[in-house]
Amino acid sequence: MYGRLPIAKMIAATVALTAAISVVMLSINWDGQEASTAAPKIDDLLNVMIVLSAFVFSLVMVMLGYALWKFKAKPGDESDGEPIHGNTRLEVAWTLIPTVIVLFAAGYSWKVLDEIEKPAKDPLTVDVFSQQYAWSFGYPGKGLKYVQGELHVPVNRQIQFKMHSQDVIHSFWVPEWRIKKDNVPGITTTAIVTPDKVGTYQLICTELCGFGHATMRAKVVVQPEAQFLKWAHELKDHIPSALKESIIRDTETNPVESLGAGGA
Ligand SMILES: [Cu+2]
Numbered sequence: 001m002y003g004r005l006p007i008a009k010m011i012a013a014t015v016a017l018t019a020a021i022s023v024v025m026l027s028i029n030w031d032g033q034e035a036s037t038a039a040p041k042i043d044d045l046l047n048v049m050i051v052l053s054a055f056v057f058s059l060v061m062v063m064l065g066y067a068l069w070k071f072k073a074k075p076g077d078e079s080d081g082e083p084i085h086g087n088t089r090l091e092v093a094w095t096l097i098p099t100v101i102v103l104f105a106a107g108y109s110w111k112v113l114d115e116i117e118k119p120a121k122d123p124l125t126v127d128v129f130s131q132q133y134a135w136s137f138g139y140p141g142k143g144l145k146y147v148q149g150e151l152h153v154p155v156n157r158q159i160q161f162k163m164h165s166q167d168v169i170h171s172f173w174v175p176e177w178r179i180k181k182d183n184v185p186g187i188t189t190t191a192i193v194t195p196d197k198v199g200t201y202q203l204i205c206t207e208l209c210g211f212g213h214a215t216m217r218a219k220v221v222v223q224p225e226a227q228f229l230k231w232a233h234e235l236k237d238h239i240p241s242a243l244k245e246s247i248i249r250d251t252e253t254n255p256v257e258s259l260g261a262g263g264a
Contacts, residue, residue, distance in 0.1 A: 005066075006066075010062050010063065010066060013058075013062045014055070014058045014059045014062045015058075017054075017058035017061065017062060018051070018054045018055045018058040021054040021057065021058065022050065022051045022054045025050045025054060026047055026050060026051075030043075030046065031043055031046070031175065031178065032175055032176065033176045033197075034176065034178075034197075035176035035177060035195055035196065035197040035199065035201065035222070036176070036177040036178060036179065036193050036194055036195050036196055036197075037116070037194040037196050038116035038177065038178055038179060038193065038194070039176065039177065039178045041112050041115060041116055042112065042116070042178040043178070044112075045108065045109060045112050048108065049105065052101055052104075052105065056098075056101070116192070117192050119158070119160070119192070120157075120158035120194070122157070122158075123157070123158040123159065123160045123192075124140070124153070124154065124157055124158070124159050124160070125140055125159075125160050125162060126138065126139060126151070126153065126159055126160070126161050126162070127139075127144070127161075127162050127163075127164065127239070127243075127247060128151075128161050128162065128163040128164070128172060128183065129164055129165075129166060129243050129246070130163065130164070130165045130166065130170035130172070130183040130205070130216075131165070131166035131167050131170075132167055132168065132209055132210045132212060132216075133205070133209070133210065133211075133212035133213065133215055133216040134148065134149065134216065134218075135148075135149060135151070135203060135205075135216070135217075135218040136148040136149065136243070137150075137151050138239045138243065138247075139232050139235065141232065141235070144238060144239040144244065145232060145235040145237065145238065145239075146235065146237040146238055146239040146240070146243075147235055147237065149218050149219065150218060150219045150220075150221065151203055151218055151219070151220045151221070152220075152221045152223065152228055152231050152232065153195055153220070153221075153222055153223075153228065154195075154222075154223065154224070154225040154228040154229075155195055155196065155197065155198050155222050155223065155224055155225070156194065156195070156196055156225075157194065157225065158192060158193070158194045159192070159193050159194070159195070160190060160191075160192055161181070161190065161191040161192075161193070162188050162189075162190055162247075163181065163182075163183040163188065163189045163190070163191065164183065164188060164243070164246045164247060164250045165183040165184055165185045166185070166242075166243070166246060167185060167209075168185065168209050168210065169182055169183065169184055169185070169207050169209065170182070170183040170205050170207050170209050170216070171183065171205055171206040171207035172191055172203065172205075173203070173204050173205070173206040174193075174201050174202070174203050174204070174220055175201075175202075175204070176197075176199075176201050177193050177195060177201075179191050179192075179193050180206060182207060183207075186249070186250065186253055187250055187253055188247075188250040188251055195222040197222065198222050198223055198224065199222055200219065200220065200221055200222075201219075201220040201222065202217055202218070202219065202220060203217060203218040203219075203220050204216075204217055205217070
């Protein structure tokens with residue numbers, strides 16, 4: 001009908017375009033500094049997805065470009081196009097290729113999620129309380145220690161954040177850790193992170209939660225374990241009873257294993 005397609009040339013053009021786009025896209029540091037054990041795994045996953053997306057984009061562009069160039073109407077040609085009843089080979093190809101890509105992406109993502117959420121032997125539990133428009137934190141200790149607006153954690157130890165919202169949905173995000181998890185009123189959600197670089201970072205709310213959302217931030221300090229223990233030991237405040245109740249209430253509707261030593 002249209003003669004044979006120049007398949008080899010189209011494949012070559014697709015590969016070349018994929019490579020060109022990938023080189024540019026992978027040279028950009030999209031996510032910034034990596035400061036948790038999860039970060040390199042998540043960044044690798046993103047890079048693989050970028051290359052796969054570049055491939056799909058290139059394939060579509062090459063085929064579209066070829067069709068535009070090859071089947072352009074001659075000047076003065078006002079006739080209708082040929083009726084087409086389908087093309088089995090093409091339909092099999094455009095079903096199979098995306099299926100393989102999606103299944104691969106699902107499997108790879110599953111593996112990464114499984115690895116980064118694997119519980120460690122000796123995690124530290126930290127309760128996170130979010131409310132319009134502030135963060136506060138509860139630490140295991142006599143009566144549960146409490147601090148507002150500043151999160152301290154030890155380096156190279158797994159932290160299990162148990163998150164409780166007091167009003168609307170907020171979202172816990174430290175960009176350098178890559179981890180992001182919603183805080184949902186009425187249930188306890190968990191985020192697992194192992195920070196692996198000492199430093200000061202920022203906790204950012206990433207769920208539009210009201211008028212002051214953009215200002216809903218907290219300082220994050222990752223420090224050597226000894227310094228962290230000293231800091232935690234010096235905390236004077238205990239968790240306010242309203243927040244303690246939110247732990248119990250949240251935990252009843254969505255049980256989680258532990259509240260940390262000395263929990264309510
Ligand atoms: Cu918010």
